[in-house]
Amino acid sequence: MWFASPDEVRGRLTAVDYLADDGIATSVFLAGALGKPLLAEGPAGVGKTQLAKAVAEATGARLIRLQCYEGLDEARALYEWNYKKQLLRIQADDGAWDDIFSEEFLLERPLLRAIRSEEPTVLLIDETDKADVEVEGLLLEILSDYQVTIPELGTITAMRRPYVVLTSNATRELSEALKRRCLYLHLGYPTPERERDILLAQVPGLPASIADQLARTVATLRALELKKSPSIAETVDWAHTLLALGRTELDEALIGETLGVVLKHNSDQVRAAKELGLPSRS
Amino acid sequence: MTTPGSLVDRHVGFVHALREAGLPVSPAEGLDAAHALMVIDLAERETLREAYAATLVKRPAHRPGFDLLFDLWFPPVTTGAEGTAVAEDAEDAELPELRERLAELLMGDPADPAFREFARAMVGRFGQVQAAPGRQSWFSFPVLRALSPETLVARMLAAMLAERGGLPEKVARRHIARTTEAFTEAVASDVRRRISEESGVEKIARSAVRPPIDRVDFLRATKEELARLRREVYPLARRLATRLSIRQKRGRRGRLDFRRTVRASLSTGGVPLTTHLRPPRPHRPELVVLCDASDSVSTFSHFTLLLTFALREQFTKVRAFAFVDTVDEITDLFAPGADVLDAIGRLADEADIVRFGRTDYGHVFERFAERFPDAVGPRTSLLILGDARSNYQVPALGTLKRLAGQARHAYWLNPEPRAQWDTGDSLATSYGSVVPMHECRNVAQLAAFVETLAS
Numbered sequence: 001m002w003f004a005s006p007d008e009v010r011g012r013l014t015a016v017d018y019l020a021d022d023g024i025a026t027s028v029f030l031a032g033a034l035g036k037p038l039l040a041e042g043p044a045g046v047g048k049t050q051l052a053k054a055v056a057e058a059t060g061a062r063l064i065r066l067q068c069y070e071g072l073d074e075a076r077a078l079y080e081w082n083y084k085k086q087l088l089r090i091q092a093d094d095g096a097w098d099d100i101f102s103e104e105f106l107l108e109r110p111l112l113r114a115i116r117s118e119e120p121t122v123l124l125i126d127e128t129d130k131a132d133v134e135v136e137g138l139l140l141e142i143l144s145d146y147q148v149t150i151p152e153l154g155t156i157t158a159m160r161r162p163y164v165v166l167t168s169n170a171t172r173e174l175s176e177a178l179k180r181r182c183l184y185l186h187l188g189y190p191t192p193e194r195e196r197d198i199l200l201a202q203v204p205g206l207p208a209s210i211a212d213q214l215a216r217t218v219a220t221l222r223a224l225e226l227k228k229s230p231s232i233a234e235t236v237d238w239a240h241t242l243l244a245l246g247r248t249e250l251d252e253a254l255i256g257e258t259l260g261v262v263l264k265h266n267s268d269q270v271r272a273a274k275e276l277g278l279p280s281r282s
Numbered sequence: 283m284t285t286p287g288s289l290v291d292r293h294v295g296f297v298h299a300l301r302e303a304g305l306p307v308s309p310a311e312g313l314d315a316a317h318a319l320m321v322i323d324l325a326e327r328e329t330l331r332e333a334y335a336a337t338l339v340k341r342p343a344h345r346p347g348f349d350l351l352f353d354l355w356f357p358p359v360t361t362g363a364e365g366t367a368v369a370e371d372a373e374d375a376e377l378p379e380l381r382e383r384l385a386e387l388l389m390g391d392p393a394d395p396a397f398r399e400f401a402r403a404m405v406g407r408f409g410q411v412q413a414a415p416g417r418q419s420w421f422s423f424p425v426l427r428a429l430s431p432e433t434l435v436a437r438m439l440a441a442m443l444a445e446r447g448g449l450p451e452k453v454a455r456r457h458i459a460r461t462t463e464a465f466t467e468a469v470a471s472d473v474r475r476r477i478s479e480e481s482g483v484e485k486i487a488r489s490a491v492r493p494p495i496d497r498v499d500f501l502r503a504t505k506e507e508l509a510r511l512r513r514e515v516y517p518l519a520r521r522l523a524t525r526l527s528i529r530q531k532r533g534r535r536g537r538l539d540f541r542r543t544v545r546a547s548l549s550t551g552g553v554p555l556t557t558h559l560r561p562p563r564p565h566r567p568e569l570v571v572l573c574d575a576s577d578s579v580s581t582f583s584h585f586t587l588l589l590t591f592a593l594r595e596q597f598t599k600v601r602a603f604a605f606v607d608t609v610d611e612i613t614d615l616f617a618p619g620a621d622v623l624d625a626i627g628r629l630a631d632e633a634d635i636v637r638f639g640r641t642d643y644g645h646v647f648e649r650f651a652e653r654f655p656d657a658v659g660p661r662t663s664l665l666i667l668g669d670a671r672s673n674y675q676v677p678a679l680g681t682l683k684r685l686a687g688q689a690r691h692a693y694w695l696n697p698e699p700r701a702q703w704d705t706g707d708s709l710a711t712s713y714g715s716v717v718p719m720h721e722c723r724n725v726a727q728l729a730a731f732v733e734t735l736a737s
Binding site for chain 2: 005006022023025026027029030033034036039041043170171172173176179180182183184185186188191192193213216217219220223225227228252255271275276277278
């Protein structure tokens with residue numbers, strides 16, 4: 001049992017500076033209680049990966065991370081035989097043909113490590129949408145039964161189910177089969193009230209009035225039709241920037257000067273400056 | 283498992299309603315939700331909502347419809363059981379007092395429970411209207427008319443800001459707009475709840491749910507939906523681009539890469555055990571877009587233009603032409619780095635596309651062939667966006683046939699439902715016989731089309 005109730009989730013995540021709303025608290029609780037993987041989807045920089053780290057930290061579990069990328073395959077995700085070592089063993093001892101497929105020659109990769117782990121483990125499968133579609137098929141077996149079949153060794157079943165978090169930026173739709181096996185959590189941009197609390201938790205020393213102004217300004221920016229809306233991570237960067245500049249008042253000139261921290265496209269900056277009536281920088 | 287019968291019925295009814303509203307809820311997911319109900323505290327309504335959402339709703343586009351149905355199936359209160367202090371206050375307070383109270387709430391946090399309670403109390407007080415002789419019904423508009431939150435804006439701004447103008451006012455206005463929207467939604471939600479209490483929840487559920495955003499008809503989208511659609515352009519373009527590049531990578535393999543093959547053979551003693559192939563040359567068509575900019579279909583053509591320019595990297599070259607009854611090139615408006623929303627705004631002013639203001643496809647095709655004879659070549663995909671309603675003018679089928687013949691491919695996207703083609707002044711079949719015509723009513727259909735186009 002990972003958590004006893006959604007309220008406990010909220011309390012323990014807050015203790016590690018991750019502010020959970022109702023949706024996050026409930027799905028994190030359910031993922032533990034039902035033993036199902038949690039799929040967190042949403043734009044970049046809203047705290048998807050951070051959520052998995054926070055769960056690991058809050059529960060004192062070990063975090064195992066599988067970073068997905070194009071071309072990720074079984075050998076990198078699951079396990080691989082250590083060919084070089086096997087070859088050496090055969091050369092050294094002619095009678096060794098039988099025992100080169102044993103524990104000694106097995107290279108554990110994140111998925112196998114998470115399954116075989118005896119201590120509580122949080123398995124983070126990051127940016128699942130970046131991996132090829134075949135990897136999803138591989139994940140399906142592991143996520144539904146929590147077991148791995150290695151032809152030479154047999155089937156390995158998890159002694160202790162890992163807590164699985166998958167994240168996705170939705171650059172492509174994950175397959176229905178994978179989604180069906182997961183609990184789904186959509187992480188979007190927070191309300192200004194929640195973002196202010198996040199700022200206060202993440203940026204120590206930030207005056208509450210600035211946090212409030214920042215959160216509301218970012219909400220106003222997000223309401224514009226921009227190519228890329230500022231993420232929470234960028235808002236936090238913005239707060240750090242202002243703190244580093246030693247400014248305690250957020251005025252239009254300052255916003256205009258530091259807009260590049262949150263808006264990374266020139267056309268977005270021009271648009272924001274125009275719509276918000278900021279002094280132009282050029 | 284001993285679950286009270288009524289809860290099981292509610293659960294089954296709710297899952298059924300979700301399916302009716304177009305959410306793909308599998309039986310396994312329904313079971314997951316039931317399992318979730320066993321471990322959570324059912325008295326916590328928001329936990330219940332999120333538990334259902336986590337197990338049943340796997341696409342963000344489905345969330346608004348889900349929330350609406352959840353509020354109907356699991357209402358926060360039932361009439362007669364409210365009895366809160368807020369409600370009692372509202373019973374006998376005068377209107378100016380109520381407006382004062384509303385202004386205070388709109389300046390605060392909409393997540394405050396008092397916010398919804400107040401909305402409910404206001405529906406109870408103002409929302410009931412004589413719908414027909416002897417029949418009472420509930421509506422949102424009398425509530426909003428009585429309280430008229432939009433006339434409170436000036437007062438709220440004065441209370442929130444020391445001085446008007448500039449960024450602080452923009453930020454304050456944004457906050458008020460957000461809370462006002464939340465209030466309107468709270469009122470509408472309570473109105474739906476009261477109606478469902480009186481005439482049954484299934485009936486209202488069917489009429490109340492809007493389709494998810496990628497199924498919204500371009501020609502019938504509301505203003506808010508259009509704004510949301512435009513916001514979808516970049517994510518959609520990114521999704522499409524990823525899918526297209528995946529497909530290109532796994533499509534046909536390229537020619538033998540001699541150098542890499544020989545180099546790899548060194549580790550196997552000069553025997554080329556594995557061959558390496560060059561990556562295939564990506565096929566990138568040139569795209570010429572001819573789009574109808576008249577009012578009847580402009581929402582559709584603007585959205586499609588935005589999307590084609592967001593997908594620019596997938597094509598070697600994109601040229602765009604707009605027309606109403608004459609045609610002009612608008613590619614320059616969409617130069618890289620330019621603000622495309624601006625471009626759409628400028629389109630009507632700067633491009634020479636209107637003579638008399640009534641769409642005339644025939645004249646447009648003639649004029650296009652005459653003014654831009656080199657636009658369409660053997661490497662071009664020609665894309666025509668419009669409803670093929672030509673106000674009974676000469677269709678100029680011959681010219682269109684010639685244009686289509688010059689192009690590598692030609693497509694026509696029609697935002698009207700197929701059932702309305704050929705009604706009135708629509709020339710869908712005649713044009714469709716020359717250029718294959720596709721129905722393209724919503725984002726889902728458009729995305730499917732773009733995939734076939736660039737592959």
